Amino acid sequence: MREFGYQRALDVSGAVALLDADPEARFLGGGTNLVDLMKTGVERPARLVDVRELPLNRIEATEDGGLRIGATVTNSDLAAHPEVRRRYPALAQAVLAGASGQLRNMATVGGNLLQRTRCGYFADITSACNKRSPGTGCPAIEGQHHNHAILGASDHCVATHPSDMGVALTALDARVSYETADGPGEIPLADFYLPVGQTPHLETALPPGALITGVTLPPVPVAADSRYRKVRERASYAFAIGSIAAALDVRDGVVHDVRLAFGAVASRPWRAGTAESVLTGAPADAETFAAAAEVELAAARPLPHNGYKVTLMRNLAVAVLSELAEEATR
Amino acid sequence: MPPSTSSDLTLSVNGEKYTLTVDHRTTLLDALRERLDLTGTKKGCDQGQCGACTVLVDGRRVVSCLQLAVAAEGREVTTIEGVAVGERLHPVQQAFLDLDGFQCGYCTPGQICSAIAVIEEHAAGWPSAATGDVRPEAGSPPLSPEEIRERMSGNLCRCGAYVSIVQAVARAAEEKGAVA
């Protein structure tokens, strides 16, 4: 591991100034991804600026009835928060489905959004990888890709984004706020992750050196009846091979409002906007749910070893939406 | 100017203060084992995947292999060496002994530190991925074997002693309930 400096930031402007002054500096949240990648040599910062003591560890109601979640709130505190569990249950479930109790106690909201892909070639510095070393190629396309992307990928990279939390936040129209030396900014999560294209190494729309300060959830009444379901290769403590965040409001048998996002299928949490349009105003039955999922997945370009994800996501969408519809009639 | 790559720091472990100089690359796990001779905490994967290195930091369980020592300054660290009160074992330790919650014992310090936190987290009303309804109105579910398995899933056991680990955690949790 490369040697590095360490500083604790106590205020936001100080944190941003430290990063602004050193292009090789990085923020340290819980360290559960960054320290891991520093051990393998994928990440080589010259300086770490610890953000855990910043006053960004609160969850507060916003004036419009939403929720503002500070960037250093731990995954555990987020999932345990009564308002999150009451008003956005899919978010609490998504966080609880990720990692382990130990890791959730360390991991922060900001770090979770910026965690890197779990593609094995990316993590192995002896391997080629366009995301880690631009222009070296993507061995996953011809190699191991059973848990790689089916949507929105390119010939340059087929990696997925591993966050569970991000999938729920995407379905819930969250916005990411940040601070830079030039002032604050905000990006809807829908625009936060950049399209892969020819530049898989450029992952987010955050300006260089930006500190994520928090995530804001608008009021989403339909989210009171929401759910996150994750499919993985063992019962617990594994990354998703497919996941879904869904919220559904059914009135007189017709879909009044719906939110749908897919996880582990693309380089970003995948908002299933096409499926949402098909569903809105349509009868809330399994046939419609399947048709909507199929329209969304028509854009899928599976590789030889991950075609199962198309069927998996279709079935997952039908199952979770059917459950929510059935509960709505009770 | 390149930043300094080491720091003098004071770590607070099991109620004792230790002053040492660490290279910033040192994890809390390596500091405990190599510098403070507290070898009860074990290294399994060194990648956050097995839970063998679990300790409590400010009362919360963490994997010490991904925790930088320098970032633990000012926090209270509790390791397996610090959970008993004098000669009296912690109820979770006693339950692991009574119910054979281990075979080779390598994962056990991590399992016990994790279980201590699991019981606290459950008592604080935290839901888990095994909790059917996470809404606070639904109330806290009993610490069933299914809940214990999910909450303890960050601790792997190569010997596969899981059946008795779950029993030991359940018994320690029951005792805690009886005391409360």
Ligand SMILES: Cc1cc2nc3c(=O)[nH]c(=O)nc-3n(C[C@H](O)[C@H](O)[C@H](O)COP(=O)(O)OP(=O)(O)OC[C@H]3O[C@@H](n4cnc5c(N)ncnc54)[C@H](O)[C@@H]3O)c2cc1C
């Ligand atoms: C064994 C294992 C299993 C896991 N399983 C899952 C899983 O099933 N599902 C899942 O979703 N995740 C899983 N994770 C990933 C885990 O959720 C992430 O590692 C964690 O959320 C990252 O948060 P952190 O605070 O530790 O980030 P760090 O590791 O501290 O940082 C990650 C990145 O974010 C940057 N950063 C941190 N905070 C900020 C900020 N405020 N502003 C700007 N940049 C910032 C850092 O510079 C770094 O680039 C797993 C991890 C491990 C090790």
Ligand code: SF4
């Ligand atoms: S899929 Fe992306 S991250 Fe994986 S090897 Fe290809 S370029 Fe690298």
Ligand code: FES
């Ligand atoms: S040694 Fe830390 S989790 Fe395996």
Ligand code: FES
């Ligand atoms: S008792 Fe041997 S690894 Fe768990």
